[in-house]
Amino acid sequence: MQKRISNLPFHDTPEQAKKLDEVIEKLKGQAGAIMPALHEAQEIYGYLPLEVQKRIADGLDVPLEEVYGVSTFYSQFSLTPKGRNHISVCLGTACYVKGADKVLDKLIQRLGIQPEECTEDGAFSLTACRCIGACGLAPVMTVNEDVYGRLVPEDVDQILAKYTA
Amino acid sequence: MFRSNVLVCGGTGCTSSNSEQIIERLNEEIKAQGLDKEVNVIRTGCFGLCALGPIMVVYPEGAFYSRVTPDDVPEIVSEHLLKGRIVKRLLYQETVVDDNTTKSLNETTFYSKQMRIALRNCGVINPEKIDEYIALDGYAALGKVLTEMTPQEVIDLMLASGLRGRGGAGFPTGLKWKFAAANDADQKYACCNADEGDPGAFMDRSVLEGDPHSVLEAMAIAGYAIGASQGYIYIRAEYPIAVKRLQIAIEQAREYGLLGKNIFDSGFDFDIDIRLGAGAFVCGEETALMTSIEGKRGEPRVRPPFPAAKGLFGKPTVLNNVETYANIPQIILKGADWFRSIGTEKSPGTKVFALGGKITNTGLVEVPMGTTLREVVEEIGGGVPGGHHFKAAQTGGPSGGCIPAKLIDTPIDYDNLIAIGSMMGSGGLIVMDETTCMVDIAKFFLEFTVDESCGKCTPCRVGTKRLLEILNKITSGNGTLEDLDKMEELCYYIKENSLCGLGQTAPNPVLSTLKYYRDEYVAHVTEHRCPAGACKALTNYTIEADKCKGCTLCARNCPVGAISGAVKETHVIDTTKCIKCGVCMEKCKFGAVVKK
Numbered sequence: 001m002q003k004r005i006s007n008l009p010f011h012d013t014p015e016q017a018k019k020l021d022e023v024i025e026k027l028k029g030q031a032g033a034i035m036p037a038l039h040e041a042q043e044i045y046g047y048l049p050l051e052v053q054k055r056i057a058d059g060l061d062v063p064l065e066e067v068y069g070v071s072t073f074y075s076q077f078s079l080t081p082k083g084r085n086h087i088s089v090c091l092g093t094a095c096y097v098k099g100a101d102k103v104l105d106k107l108i109q110r111l112g113i114q115p116e117e118c119t120e121d122g123a124f125s126l127t128a129c130r131c132i133g134a135c136g137l138a139p140v141m142t143v144n145e146d147v148y149g150r151l152v153p154e155d156v157d158q159i160l161a162k163y164t165a
Numbered sequence: 166m167f168r169s170n171v172l173v174c175g176g177t178g179c180t181s182s183n184s185e186q187i188i189e190r191l192n193e194e195i196k197a198q199g200l201d202k203e204v205n206v207i208r209t210g211c212f213g214l215c216a217l218g219p220i221m222v223v224y225p226e227g228a229f230y231s232r233v234t235p236d237d238v239p240e241i242v243s244e245h246l247l248k249g250r251i252v253k254r255l256l257y258q259e260t261v262v263d264d265n266t267t268k269s270l271n272e273t274t275f276y277s278k279q280m281r282i283a284l285r286n287c288g289v290i291n292p293e294k295i296d297e298y299i300a301l302d303g304y305a306a307l308g309k310v311l312t313e314m315t316p317q318e319v320i321d322l323m324l325a326s327g328l329r330g331r332g333g334a335g336f337p338t339g340l341k342w343k344f345a346a347a348n349d350a351d352q353k354y355a356c357c358n359a360d361e362g363d364p365g366a367f368m369d370r371s372v373l374e375g376d377p378h379s380v381l382e383a384m385a386i387a388g389y390a391i392g393a394s395q396g397y398i399y400i401r402a403e404y405p406i407a408v409k410r411l412q413i414a415i416e417q418a419r420e421y422g423l424l425g426k427n428i429f430d431s432g433f434d435f436d437i438d439i440r441l442g443a444g445a446f447v448c449g450e451e452t453a454l455m456t457s458i459e460g461k462r463g464e465p466r467v468r469p470p471f472p473a474a475k476g477l478f479g480k481p482t483v484l485n486n487v488e489t490y491a492n493i494p495q496i497i498l499k500g501a502d503w504f505r506s507i508g509t510e511k512s513p514g515t516k517v518f519a520l521g522g523k524i525t526n527t528g529l530v531e532v533p534m535g536t537t538l539r540e541v542v543e544e545i546g547g548g549v550p551g552g553h554h555f556k557a558a559q560t561g562g563p564s565g566g567c568i569p570a571k572l573i574d575t576p577i578d579y580d581n582l583i584a585i586g587s588m589m590g591s592g593g594l595i596v597m598d599e600t601t602c603m604v605d606i607a608k609f610f611l612e613f614t615v616d617e618s619c620g621k622c623t624p625c626r627v628g629t630k631r632l633l634e635i636l637n638k639i640t641s642g643n644g645t646l647e648d649l650d651k652m653e654e655l656c657y658y659i660k661e662n663s664l665c666g667l668g669q670t671a672p673n674p675v676l677s678t679l680k681y682y683r684d685e686y687v688a689h690v691t692e693h694r695c696p697a698g699a700c701k702a703l704t705n706y707t708i709e710a711d712k713c714k715g716c717t718l719c720a721r722n723c724p725v726g727a728i729s730g731a732v733k734e735t736h737v738i739d740t741t742k743c744i745k746c747g748v749c750m751e752k753c754k755f756g757a758v759v760k761k
Binding site: 032034039136140149 | 177178181182215216218362363364365366367370402403404441442443444445446457459460461462463519521522523527528559562593595597601606609610619724746747748751
């Protein structure tokens, strides 16, 4: 999948940097360390900015292209920051034939961002995901941990309002 | 002993519609009424009828409550559990015979044609309690294998049963084991593929959520048969509930000595670890999955050497799918003849399908092989809702094809589905009605494979991209008839030249829709028309003058101000401004807005 790369400036705190260093120290020298390092770095920062990937590459003493190769291969790894509220619209087959694309269109229109992007105020990020397995409730979207099922595009405004209050 | 047992579905579908809160509320209410010593609340795996979730079943009566909300709980507790009066308004209507009698679930059309082997414990036991699994013959098969059978006898039994891989390709499981057993090595692996990547498929997830021990038990049996002491389960990170239950199950099995050293005092050691995927469809392919467990980009490898000779970390490896494993303990206990008596000659046993899309009873079903598509869709699935008609069923996900309505009487097994240009796949079965455009569906799957192609081999990486470009050309009204022929040629080229299963099957959605719905493709190309009205570029919204009352509702709701007209006069849509969102059509109370 083509990854969108964030152009928002990267900030980190000394605590985050320290945690990342600990992760790198722990995994250094182990075979196949890149994937677990990226998983843990994403836990720390919420996403994987290039700066973090560089630090992992230097720390593990592997070429950056190898780290970048893995981070862009798997869709779980995100190169863009997530908003305070992360919206995920399921575009699995069951949801798609029941009109999930129209729900996504409505969200794109309302939020003014494309999938894999974050609004400028950091309030919402949007992604189109693969099947989350709640096909009985199709079409489905999730906002953070909350699942909304049996959606029609008209539901979008009401759901967004819950998170903007 | 409890007087009543309340089973609440804790599968992903029902959890998404608040079954956790229902359980909390139940426990509170039961306590408040002083019933906590008499009534037991059990969180189970999936019941299958996801369309009616959240589901709750109360035994001994067997009352099947559907679409329960947390607010219904006090009534269920005070009426049913305290006073013994079933809450009729919440019962699944199919189970209600008359005012005073209900029939059992097994007599309803959804369940009566099903036969549950892989799903036998789903919705029956608490998956987080190993004792409940053991009470239903759990780990008896492992005990039998380790104390009464040689590895060769286990392999012979698997061969005799005719069990074929449920992940999609249908390779005989016994044969896989035989090959891996024949290779000598200091270390071998028995792995489980739980990277269920087909969109719209959730069979494996449901088995892992509802009955994780059956998979662990079968993996240990496989380990014994081939001589492996270590197993890995590669599971999607998108399945948090399944991952959690697997972790609990592995810990409990270790505690009971059913995993670890010297199992059943037989001298056999076997342990299992979980490896999380990171969201890559290609990792469902066996060699890619193993590369990913090794921590690399999940790219497939050239075969041969096959995993049975050189698999994970270069060692002989057996990799079976979740559903395949879930069948194995029963086969060991009941024998090959029993298994062969179910299903068809070449495809014995049952198959689990995830029914989804335009169908009344979305959910999980398990039927004997050879059941016709009609029985699955019309009887078990309850048909297509909303007065629409069955147009096609899609099986096999992005690797499969569409089965048209005229072939609805095809008995489902591996070979029949291949013969009609689809494939069994892992079991996703998506129903489509006449509002689904088959060109659009082909495009949907190609978008998926273009995204998920790992890029290692050119036919798949570039070929699928070119296919998608042609499909986009057609759905935007710029296709030509030559494009259809070019597309077909390209499809066969990709199939023949791709490295792994992803590329070899990626053109199937295009080929099968071209085969059965060529007229729809032709309509897009020659008439610039989408017969299903799904392709936006080819549909225009217009207002029929004789039906329009001039109520202004459409104009007020149009997000781009494309509709003009005075009150009580016919409105007009400016097609140059219209973004074809369809809001006007949904809002119009008089059916005056039509898609053409």
